Amino acid sequence: MGLSEDLRQAVRRHYTERFANRAFRPGVDWVPVSGKAFGPEELEALVECALEFWLTAGPHCRRFESQLRSMLRVEAVVLTNSGSSANLLAVSALCSRSLGDRRLREGDEVVTAALGFPTTLNPILQNGLTASLVDCRLGTYNPDLSDIEAALTPRTRAVFLAHCLGNPFEVDRVRELCEEYGLFLIEDACDALGASFDGRPLGSWGDLGTLSFYPAHHITTGEGGAVLCQSGELAGIVRSLRDWGRHCWCEPGHDNTCSRRYDTAFPGLPEGYDHKYVYSEIGYNLKMTDLQAAIGEVQLSRLPDFAKTRERNFRALDGLFKEYEEWFILPRSIQGGEPSWFGYPLTVKDEAPFSRQDFIRYLDSKRIGTRLMFGGNLARQPAYRDNPLVKIPPSGLPGTDKALTSSFWLGVCQAIDEPRLSYMLQCIEEFLRAVGTA
Template sequence: MDRGMVPARRPGRRGCSRGHTRTNRGIRIMHTSWNDVELRNRRILVTGVRGFVGRALARRLVGIGADVHGAARSVEGVPAGVQPVEVDLCDSGSVRRMVDAIDPEFVFHLAARVTARPEPDLVPDMLAHTLSAGVHLMSVLTGRPNLRRLVLVSSAEAACENEPPASPYAAAKRSLEQFAAMFRAAFELPVVTLRPTMVYGPGQPRDKLLPTIVDALRHGEPIRLGSPHRTCDMLHVDDLARALCAACRPGIDGRVYAIGSGETTPLGDAARRLAAHSGLAIDVGDDGPSGRRGERDLVVDIEPARRDLDWAPQWTLDAGLHSLATACESIDAPAAEPTRGAGPTRADRLRARILDLVSEYHGASFGESARAFQPGKSIVSVSGKKFDASEMRRLVDASLDFWLTAGRYAERFELDFARRMGVRHALLCNSGSSANLLAVTALTSELLGDRRLKPGDEVITAAAGFPTTVNPILQNRLVPVFVDVEMGTYNASAARVAEAIGPRTRAIILAHTLGNPFDLDGIRAIARKHDLFLIEDNCDAVGSTYRGRPTGSFGDLATASFYPAHHITMGEGGCVLTDNTKLKMAVESLRDWGRACWCAPGVDDTCGKRFQWQLGDMPRGYDHKYTYSHIGYNLKLTDMQAAVGVAQLEKLDLFTVARRANWRLLRNRLARHASSLILPIREDGSEPSWFGFPITVREDADYSRLELVQFLESRKIVTRLLFGGNLIRQPAYRDAVYRVAGPLANTDRIMRQTFWIGVHPGLREDMLGYVADSFDAFMAERARARRRAS
């Protein structure tokens, strides 16, 4: 890297480094730095988001993958990736409404009037916009059950408690610190205060000291520093952004930390070095021994921050000054990251025109006339994608970025899907089958220590189902233990799972069959009692709930599929869900070649320690981007797929309502045939988002499944069997090592007599009415045959 600089990151990308500790066996991963993991997917409020520091912090939080809300008096110019909130922080009612709406878990309060001028006319302004606004915010945040941390940004100028404040700004900040201490002591507000020194860097307002030096150099104007011999601790804005995130770690409530570079530099020397980085030389004059009234050298102790926050500055002064000089030189160039309020470019206008044409194309190609239903001629499918112009627009929009691997849409989907499912981490991959592979393989990771699964350990699963629920067990040299299921629900009961536990049983993986949740209360209780991992195969159940909570949020891990047959689609695609940070790290590593570093493609050194590791027997400084901690795969998906998923996820609630309504229509219409058909039963406490409508022909029926299925297929009603049926009867498992717990009578019965038909949201009432009429016609024909036979 040139001049010791941290490289710029692509907007919207995430990345950091998985940490390590040395062991006798080589590499073992340990917990990453807290801020890089725990803030992802969290609801975060940043006040002053349009300011210099606010923008730098927002970029970092968006890159981490946080759900960032930015408060400002105007939403113009809010950084990309931030959800803008227009608010007057001086109005306590407005502040309360904002906080009620966002319910933030972490708050960074940066908003203030920033000026060190010691002028009396600034006092009312500082009182209102710095002190009162901060007090309003602390008052509203007090007692919020979901608030984990308020990070208050003060100033090093507020630190001189034995001397009077040098300016209205310093006085307001010192007073705000006192209020924060009171709120912490009296009301247990989880607040931490940071006192940064002189902050500088790219994007700094042009009226601040260092940018004015560059402007003066450009125009041949004299440079007046007031007191060039005054020393300052100069802090790069990116180092401050990292410190702000580090201040969210637990266990430090009520503390105050100085944040600086740890080195002091005379202002005159800094000006000369900045000029040198701008390709010029200057003679810094001296306007007097003291400069402005009340000015003092700023020297701070950053050791407490190093110790408690595990933070240290990464930017040297020369590297930082070079970055500032370079940014100032390119101030008139187009911004790499577009902001709200910027005028559209020609490319923007062309993109908008292309997307409008996509909408027109959708209307012409997929309009209602193309979907007109003709009974007996049109196919009634078991599944199928349902979409409108928004999916096509998002797909084309992503393609125009020409970012061919996972990018901004993938990050947005992971954030939105995790929030929708009620979990902390959502990790996209290329299929639901890959998601199952990653989930099971993650249980073998050394990250789990003694709890990790080893070859020969057992995993309980249902014998009736889809093969890629079971295959990862065998692929990891584990032993599947097959249990039977119940007729009607087609799920394994808690009693059957409990009876299957043996001395080497370590985990349970069960699918919510056709969207019908299994007994999560009972199965979870068994898993807790016996210290077993639980994986929910939620591929057929996205949108289902159990006791009012989404399926996929109960297990140690859960999986989802976005194949076109499923509840929402990306064409191909899958996802692993978890609340467990270690499992998340293992899944992400396994998905991304097994590497230890998780910098995004095209991004390097976001941890700032790329060449500083000494790991196992590897040479010191070996590129961490090519350090591997798991035997992994490449199971990523493209941003174009994720773009379709973003549009689909917005429709999930509507799709779920349609699936439930279609299921009820069939259930009511087919109830008259219950004497010869076993109709589906939902588990107690569940609200399934049905993937299909399972039907079993009763043993005493005078017709077979084959006869009924062939009749329906002849009327263009598509049917499917319950996937692999009894999997141990499939040729692929002939030589597999497994254990069977109890008889599989119902599983065999399913293989002989069960099938299912569709309830997907693309089916309308006239289509389902035709399906029900077809069952009526078949039963009427059977009745006539019985009468003829008698």
């Protein structure tokens, strides 16, 4: 349809008045840890889509799905209403009866990291599976292959790991391990869109991968996410689970895509029962809308520029903190890893003349945002303490416990432009110089 010239001009004017050219006021405006960056094009796409008033999944979802599919080199992409929903669908798909003997059952174990965001862990427990937690290595904030190997038992059926803060874990070796032991691999790439390992995009190494488009992430659709699927079989199950559990695959607003709507036969149902109302999975409704996808398409075209800004900000912070390495464990990536950093993670060493709390309070007073490592050691969070489905290694979780008490991260996101970056560097240096001479 396209916007009329009048409307386009009005949207552009609104963008300029409301969002553009706002000079940064140091010490007054926040330097965000994460946040959306967008131009008038996102507003135009949203207004145009709103005026079409399709509202549910439609042509924009189809296009956004296909753009992600070719960029990430996966068999299929299923859009969702959040990254958490994508994680829930990924684990639930592995528990589907459609997989027959290959499916995960109650009591089976899934290896996952103790350090991280709760909704990587939650779907394991929500499906009645046991979460076998593994420790992380400070610096990469991911588990090593040896941590994962040590957690394997005869009940282990899957590995579900996030690439922490956009930094790849040893996904090639973890995949080999999974192949050797017949385990499913799910990659939570919610914080890692655009990152790769050995030139292959993260999220495309596992049987399933997940993305989040919440505003904190590499691109945004407001709420939103996706499941990346490496087989048509899993994609079909994920799609059905997302769409109420139905067997039919018609897009919203369409009927009889299979042209056999009244010709199917399912045991227990009357012959020719409407395919639209045949349910083969115990499903949810976790779909994305076209309004979200319309924003996503424009945002995806900006990803290369966003990645450059993230890289510039990461390098600038790294250059500064390298001078103070005696007090911090600095971030590192593994050989072959091409991170797309979500943030700049640091661990304050015991010998530093200040605590994490001192440093983040100072940064807060300068209106520079920081974040802890999500839930830290999730096993210590009220929701999971003493949960019989949460298994901790006999050697404990020393790396994750250290991250709980001493790690945090600074922003590198696309919303941090050069003036914000310079201000952040200047404030950090002032603090570190002052504590160094105190």
